[in-house]
Amino acid sequence: MIDLRSDTVTRPTPGMRRAMAEAEVGDDVYGEDPAVRELEERFADLMGHEAALFVPSGTMGNQIGMRLVCEPGQEVLCDADAHVVTYEMGAAAAVFGISTRTVVTGGRLDAAQLVEQVRGRDDWHLTATAAIAVENTHNRGGGLVQPLDQLEQLFAWSREHDVAVHLDGARLVNASVASGVPLATYGRLADTASVCLSKGLGAPVGSVLVGSAARIAAGRLWRKRLGGGMRQAGVLAAAGLYALDHHVERLATDHEHARLLAERLGVDPARVETNIVVVEDVAAPMVAEAAKAEGVLVSQVDARRLRLVTHLDVDKAGVERAADVVAGLIAR
Ligand SMILES: Cc1ncc(COP(=O)(O)O)c(C=O)c1O
Structure with missing residues (x-):
């Protein structure tokens, strides 16, 4: 099977498995796991923040991250297609009492469009917007990279208006x-x-949440409260450390493969900036089903859209084979 449903389907490589097996570990809830500490320190440094917290999933990283910048009864403002409101099972409301409000952006950040919707804290009638959540790259937007000037504008504005910014950087390295x-x-x-x-x-497994030292210390309590305190988690952190050393530059290959798919499937190349390709105006259930019968797995965004995601478990030959199969089915 050539599995292009998601980049979450990758399996650890032999080198990564070796690194995991050889990891020096301790009890991370006691703060004694050397591999977890190393991963957290490296990430804090890489991201330009004071501290970092290793968490089991992107969902937990996002939800704790938002809780650290938004109190119950306040709101987080984000794009209508953001992962934090689409795929995280209403966690902000269900777990933290956080309200969310959405703006239709199409996936590309427009700072002015979001800022216009912010509601201040000094109005007795309105739910206050404590934070804005941004997604980079944007999953449902087809892996779009957020423009740096818009991120800068948004952050500069947020400093002057006492609004925080949470970044869902599930694919920030892409x-x-x-x-x-x-x-x-x-x-x-x-x-x-x-x-x-x-x-x-x-x-x-795993995600890393970064922030100020005070926020991450509070985040550590939230992680424990949510059952995310892991013990000898160094076996997992070691996989993350290995990925930082071996799997970063190679993401450019995934992006190249995505462009190749786009070209073969008639997708506007301007919409393919990283490793996600969304094919529009197709009979998605039929194509996905028939592709599966030919050994190619793709996912359906909805009845008219397919999504193909490139990753390290599918090489160029696999991508070309998938392009042949899917292009053939679309042309039917
Ligand atoms: C943009 C984005 N944010 C967050 C997540 C959540 O990650 P996890 O599945 O580890 O909870 C995903 C997962 O696909 C994602 O695409």
């Missing part, structure tokens, strides 16, 4: 490799940011 913008540049334009190890980076 954004950085595609744009050439250092991770720390993106990181410094957010108060809290979550980055996934288990997507394009190829680790089996």
Whole structure:
């Protein structure tokens, strides 16, 4: 099977598995796991923040991150297609009493459009907007990279208006490799940011949340409260460390493969900036089903849209084979 449903389907490589097996570990709830500490220190540094917290998933990283910048009864403002409101099971409301409000952006950040919707804290009638959540790259937007000037404008505005910024950077490393913008540049334009190890980076589990030392200390309590305090988690952190050393530059290959798919499937190349390709105006259920019968797995965004995601478990030959199969089915 050539599995292009998501970059979360990757399996740890032999080298990564060796690194996991050889990890020096301790009890991380006691703060004694050397591999977890190393991963957290490296991420804090890479992202230009004081501290970092290893969490089991991107969802936990996002939800704790938002809780650290938004009190119950306040709201987080974000794009209508953002992962934090689409795929996280209403956690902000269900777990933290956080309200969310959405703006239709199409996935590309427009700072002015969001800022216009912010509601201040001094009005007795309105729910106050405590934070804005930004997604980079944007998953449902087809892996779009957020423009640096818009991120800068948003952050500069937020400093003057007492509004925080949370960054869902599940695929921030893809954004950085595609744009050439250092991770720390993106990181410094957010108060809290979550980055996934288990997507394009190829680790089996884990995300890292960064922020100020005080916020991350509070985040550590929230992680424990939510059951995310892991013990000898160094076996997982070791996979993340290995990914940082071996799987970053190679993301450019995934992006190249995505462009190749776009070309073959008639997708506007301007919409393919990283490793996600969304094919529009197709009979998605039929194509997905028939492709599966030919050994190619793709996902359906909805009845008319398919999504293909490139990653380290599918090489160029696999991508070409998938393009042949899917292009053939679309042309039917
Ligand atoms: C943009 C984005 N944010 C967050 C997540 C959540 O990650 P996890 O599945 O580890 O909870 C994902 C997962 O696909 C994602 O695409």
